Amino acid sequence: MRIGFGCDVHAFDENRPLVLGGVEIPHTHGLLGHSDADVLLHAICDALLGAAALGDIGRHFPDSDSSYKGISSLVLLRRTVVLVRERGFEVENIDTTLVLQKPRLAPHIHQMVENISNATNILQSCINVKATTTERLGFTGREEGVAAYAVVLLRDISTHRRDAEVAEKTGS
Ligand code: MG
Numbered sequence: 001m002r003i004g005f006g007c008d009v010h011a012f013d014e015n016r017p018l019v020l021g022g023v024e025i026p027h028t029h030g031l032l033g034h035s036d037a038d039v040l041l042h043a044i045c046d047a048l049l050g051a052a053a054l055g056d057i058g059r060h061f062p063d064s065d066s067s068y069k070g071i072s073s074l075v076l077l078r079r080t081v082v083l084v085r086e087r088g089f090e091v092e093n094i095d096t097t098l099v100l101q102k103p104r105l106a107p108h109i110h111q112m113v114e115n116i117s118n119a120t121n122i123l124q125s126c127i128n129v130k131a132t133t134t135e136r137l138g139f140t141g142r143e144e145g146v147a148a149y150a151v152v153l154l155r156d157i158s159t160h161r162r163d164a165e166v167a168e169k170t171g172s
Contacts, residue, residue, distance in 0.1 A: 001092065001153050001154065001155060001156070002153070002156060003051055003152070003153055004049070004050035004051025004052070004152045004153075005046075005047055005151050006043040006046030006047030006048070006049075006050060006149070006150040006151075006152075007046065007147070007150075008043040009139075009146070009148075010039045010145055010146055011145040012029040012030070012031060012032070012143060013029060013032040014028070016030025016031060017036075018031060018103075019031070019037065019038045020038060020040050020105065020112065021040045021111070021112025021113070021115055021116060022038065022111075022115035022116070023111045023112050025108055027102070029143075034069060035061075035070065035073050036073055038072075038073035038074075039147070040129070041073035041074065041076065042073060042076075043096065043149055043150040045057045045073075045076055045080040046150070047151055048080050048081065048084050048091065048154070049083070051089070051153070051154045052083070052084045052087045052089050052154060054083055057080070060079070060080070061079075074118075074119045077119040077120065078119045081119070081121065084154065088159075089155065089157065089158075091120055091122045091126075091153075091155075092122075092152075093127070093152065094127045094128070094150060094151075095128045095150070096149065096150040096151075097148070097150075098130070098148050099132055099140045099148070100133065100143075100147075101133050101134070101140060101141050101143050105131040109130075109131070112129045113128075113129055
C-alpha cells in the first residue's frame with residue numbers, strides 16, 4: 001500500500017461560480033483559479049500523485065498551458081487516475097476535508113462523492129468528503145478562501161502481479 005497527502009487553497013472572488021467536488025454550489029462568491037478552481041479535487045489529485053511519487057498537479061497540468069483554462073477539475077482528476085494506474089496502482093480509498101466558514105455543504109456532499117466516484121471509478125463507499133469551519137478563525141474563518149485536504153491509499157497491483165507470477169513459477 002502507498003499513502004498520499006494533498007492540500008490546496010483558493011481565494012474567494014465575487015465574479016466566479018463556486019465549484020466543489022464537481023458540484024456548482026449557489027453562493028455569493030466563487031473561487032479564483034486558472035481551471036474551475038475546484039480546491040477539493042485539486043487536493044485529491046495531489047494526494048494521488050503524491051502516493052504514486054509522480055510529483056504534483058502543477059507539473060502535470062500547468063497554469064501556463066492555456067488548454068487548462070476554465071477546465072473542469074473532474075477532467076484533471078480522471079487524467080490523474082489514468083497516470084496513477086499506468087504506474088501500476090489502484091485507488092483503495094479517498095478521505096477529504098474541506099475547510100470553510102460558508103456556505104453549508106451538507107446538502108451537496110452526496111453529489112460530490114458521486115462525482116468523485118465516477119471520475120476515479122472507485123466505489124462511493126471508499127470515498128469520504130467532510131467539511132468543517134475554523135470557528136471564524138484565520139483566512140477560512142474570515143471567508144477569504146477555502147482550504148482542502150485529502151489522503152488516499154493506493155494498492156500496488158504491479159507488486160501483486162509480480163508476487164502472483166513468482167508463486168505460479170515456484171508452485172507455492
Ligand atoms: Mg488548486
